[in-house]
Structures are given as C-alpha cells and as structure tokens.
Amino acid sequence: MAVQISPSILSADFARLAEEAKAVGGPGGADWLHVDVMDNHFVPNLTLGVPVVESLSRATDTPLDCHLMIEDPDRWAPQYVEAGAGSVTFHVEAAAAPVRLAREIRAKGARASMALKPATPIEPYEDLLPELDMLLIMTVEPGFGGQAFLDIMLPKIRRTRELISKHGLELWLQIDGGVSASTIERCAEAGADVFVAGSAVYGAEDPAAAVRALRATAEQ
Ligand code: DX5
C-alpha cells in the first residue's frame, strides 16, 4: 500500500520553521509538511496564519498540508491555497457549505480535504466523498500535540475505508493525533494511508529517521 507521511510542525521549533521543514524533507523523507492552523475559537489554542504559510511555502520544496482548525473556513481556506498550500483541510463541523468550499479549493488548484473530530460520524457525509481528495479522521481531540491516540477511532477508520471502496473512489484517508511507531500499524491495517505525526517526528533525535521508520512500519 502506498503510504504518505506528513510531519506536523506543531511540534517543531516555531523560531526555526524553515530549518525544521528541511530536517524532514529530501529523498525518502516527508511527502507533506502538516501545518496546524488554530484560531483559539474552534480549538482552545492559537498557532499561525496565512503569512507564515506563505513564507514557509517559499522555504521548502515539501508540499504543505494545511489543517485548518478554525471557524469560518469558507472564508479562509481559499486564502491558504493562494498562500501556497498543496492540500487544505477544513473541519466539517465549522464549514457552512462544505461542498462549495471543497469545489473552490480544488478549482484553485489544491487538494480538498475534510476533517472529522472524534465525535463526528462519517455516515452523514457519505455523499460528499466524491467532492474530496482526502478525508481526515482525528484520532485525538484537535488542539494540541502530544495527546494519546484514541483507539476507539479504529472502527471509524475501517468503516470510512469501506465507504471509499464501496463508491470506487480514489480518496486519501488521513489520520492525525497520537500517531507513533506503536500506533501506526493499527491505523494502516484499518485502512488509513496518510499519517500525520508531530511529537513522534519532531520529538525524535533524528526527525528524518523517524519519518523513514514510520513509513516502513505503515507499509508492512
Ligand atoms: C492536533 C493537531 C495535530 C498534532 C498532532 O490538533 O491537529 O496535527 O500536531 O500531534 P501528535 O502527533 O503529537 O499527536
């Protein structure tokens, strides 16, 4: 199974973002760089916004995977595409018009992705799947890095993979939160193929080696 690894810079040193991005790039390195945008409203934490994404996209060749944990993504998501993101994820709980938003993100040239918090079921959104390039299933409550992986999300990952297959779609299935060498195998087995990892990558002595190790474990 083709696997993609997207290290989250939430666990990196924000004063050295360009270097931290480079530390996971290069051959065999990260497929994406996961950028967690938080507005202190949708989640109780605040990180960065459009200008930082713009600078970061110029500082690294690794495509940016922006995860918007913000209110009013209908207004903001297109600006992240313009800032250089290759993939933009909005939360369905915050979007007023998810179909229109996904189409706008795609039309602007990025991968359109929709995220579900742990308590949000996939079933009501089954008909939206063809509008998306990726679906993100949160495996922690969004807001902070370093939380413990929620095993109770595994059935949801499995059911979502089944729905994707049932509809014959080419859709990436991303998981985010608590992904590590000891949890990634279960997620891959359940059907996830894009793995966000913050503390497991940037908390490691050698972040590039941590990316390779996660990929090797997920591909088993
Ligand atoms: C949490 C963020 C995650 C976070 C993951 O709300 O969306 O991307 O950085 O961090 P770890 O991998 O440490 O759980």
Ligand code: ZN
């Ligand atoms: Zn994230």
